[in-house]
Amino acid sequence: RDFTQSCARFCLLLPAHRARLTLHPCPTRRSSDLRGDELYAAFLSRNTIKPLTERGLDITLEQAYQIQQRFVARRLDAGESVVGKKIGVTSKPVQQFLGVFQPDFGILTSGMLMSDGNVIDLDGLIQPKAEAELAFVLKEDLNGPGITAMDVIRATDYVVPCFEIVDSRITDWKIRIQDTVADNASCGVYVLGDVKGDPRKLDLTLAGMVLHKNGELYSTSVGAAVQGSPANAVAWLANTLGELGIPFKAGEVILSGSQSELVAVQHGDELECNVGGLGRCKVKFAGRSAV
Numbered sequence: 001r002d003f004t005q006s007c008a009r010f011c012l013l014l015p016a017h018r019a020r021l022t023l024h025p026c027p028t029r030r031s032s033d034l035r036g037d038e039l040y041a042a043f044l045s046r047n048t049i050k051p052l053t054e055r056g057l058d059i060t061l062e063q064a065y066q067i068q069q070r071f072v073a074r075r076l077d078a079g080e081s082v083v084g085k086k087i088g089v090t091s092k093p094v095q096q097f098l099g100v101f102q103p104d105f106g107i108l109t110s111g112m113l114m115s116d117g118n119v120i121d122l123d124g125l126i127q128p129k130a131e132a133e134l135a136f137v138l139k140e141d142l143n144g145p146g147i148t149a150m151d152v153i154r155a156t157d158y159v160v161p162c163f164e165i166v167d168s169r170i171t172d173w174k175i176r177i178q179d180t181v182a183d184n185a186s187c188g189v190y191v192l193g194d195v196k197g198d199p200r201k202l203d204l205t206l207a208g209m210v211l212h213k214n215g216e217l218y219s220t221s222v223g224a225a226v227q228g229s230p231a232n233a234v235a236w237l238a239n240t241l242g243e244l245g246i247p248f249k250a251g252e253v254i255l256s257g258s259q260s261e262l263v264a265v266q267h268g269d270e271l272e273c274n275v276g277g278l279g280r281c282k283v284k285f286a287g288r289s290a291v
Contacts (some may be wrong), residue, residue: 003038004093006203008237009086009207017146024042029066029272031063032066032067032070033071033177034069034070035052035067035182036066036067036068036070036071036073036074036182037070037185038256039067039071039169039182039184040070040071040074040075042123042126042169043071043075043169046124046125046126046127047126047290048127048168048169048170048171048172048290048291049169049170049171049178050170050171051170051171051174051175051179052064052067052170052178052179052182053176053178053179053265054174055173055203057227058217059178059182060178061177061178063178064177064178064180064181064259065181067181067182068106068181068182068183068184068185069115070106071182071184072086072107072109072155072184073178074189076109076111080109080110080111081109081114082107082108082110082111082233082252083108083109083110083113083252083253084107084255085105085106085107085108085109085237085241085248085251085252085254085255086105086106086108086164086185086187086190086253086254086255087095087103087104087105087178087233087234087236087237087254087255087256087257088103088104088105088106088166088180088185088186088257089102089103089104089177089185089257090103090226090227090233090256090257090258091221091226091258091259092225093128093225093258093260093262094131094257094261094262097227097261097262098173098175098180098262099175099242099261100175100176100180102175102177102182103227103233103236103237103257104177104181104185104191105185105237105240105241106121106185106186106187107184107187108187108190108253108255109187110197112188112189112190113189113190113191113192113253114190114191114283115191115282116191116192116193116194116281116282116283117194117209117282117284118191118283118284119284119285120165120189120195120286121265121286121287121288122267122281122285122287122288122289123287123288123289124182124287125165125167125188125189125289125290126168126169126290126291127163127166127167127168127172127173127289127290127291128166128172128188128264128288129165129166129167129263129264129265130163130165130166130260130262130263130265130266130271130283131164131165131166131258131259131260131262131263132161132162132163132209132211132219132259132260132263132271132273132281133161133162133163133164133226133255133256133257133258133259133260134159134160134161134162134187134204134223134226134230134256134259134275135157135159135160135161135162135190135192135253135254135255135256136152136156136199136230136231136234136251136253136254136256137156137157137159137160137196137251137253137254138155138156138157138248138249138250138251138252138254139146139152139156139157139250139251140155140250141155141247141248141249141250142155142238142247142248143238143242143247143248144235144238144239144240144241144242144243144247145239145242146239146242146244147235147238147239147242148235149229149231149232149234149235150171150231151235151238152231152234152235152238153199153200154274155248156199157198158196158198158199158284159196159197159198159204159230159278160192160193160194160195160196160197160278160281161193161195161201161209161272161273161274161275161278161279161280161281162190162191162192162193162255162281163189163190163191163271163281163283164189164190164255164258165186165188165189165190165191165265165283166177166186166187166188167186167187167188167189168180168183168186169183169235170183176193180264190253190255191283192253192281193280193281193282194279194281195278195279195280196199197275197277197278197279199231202277202278203277204223204229204230204231205222205223205224205228205229206222206223206224206279207222207223207275207276207277208220208221208222208275208276209221209222209259209260209274209275209276210273210274211260211263211271211272211273212271212272212273212274213263213270213271214270215270218261218263218271219258219260219261221259221260223241223259225259225277226257226258226259227257228257229257230257230259231256233256233257235254237254240247243267245278252285260273265285266285266289267285267286267287267288268285268286269273269284269285270282270283270284270285271283271284271285
């Protein structure tokens with residue numbers, strides 16, 4: 001519950017907006033709770049809702065994170081637990097696709113983790129898209145601010161290739177930064193590869209990633225596509241959350257941000273990403289998403 005407790009004194013330092021933000025009075029908080037409940041209901045029913053930014057509401061980023069807090073709290077109240085964090089909108093292909101040009105973050109819960117090689121049931125998702133990236137699994141706590149990429153490397157137990165299947169509760173993915181933040185950074189589910197790598201023995205900046213879809217080459221990239229290095233992205237999030245009093249905890253999974261384009265998926269699709277010097281992650285899809 002550190003997330004919900006700390007966000008009660010919300011004071012976020014954003015990379016593109018260096019001014020410190022402060023909470024609004026209770027009526028605004030009540031509105032944020034209502035929007036968070038609306039997103040949670042959409043999650044349960046597999047329906048989409050009209051973009052929050054198209055309702056004549058002047059939603060700030062601070063308020064969007066308050067909505068996210070409520071959305072996540074509803075999942076925790078239903079029995080899930082926090083298992084990590086994710087960084088979103090870090091690479092240029094994803095930024096250009098979404099029209100969102102700064103990073104955000106979301107909270108990973110226990111209900112989001114899928115096993116490598118297993119079939120993901122699209123019946124439980126709305127309008128999914130896949131991203132290939134690196135996941136960091138921590139062996140030590142990290143408490144920002146002041147965290148560097150080298151601090152991240154030292155605190156990491158291992159890294160694995162992974163897929164995040166992002167999913168938006170916002171109709172037609174018509175999102176601005178406030179919409180995706182409120183929607184818990186468009187979290188869906190994620191899959192961790194089985195092969196564990198020591199980040200002290202890998203060049204995460206230059207390690208190449210090759211993504212295949214249904215046996216055909218789909219995209220190639222390197223770690224530098226994510227904020228110069230996946231470790232930089234993780235350090236950014238550690239420092240951003242440190243401003244909220246939220247630590248990274250040993251054992252948590254940190255998704256460092258997509259190194260690939262967003263990949264539309266449907267029944268029968270199979271994706272595989274290979275990271276040079278590390279290994280692969282593989283996932284199959286079956287069923288039919290809501291959209």
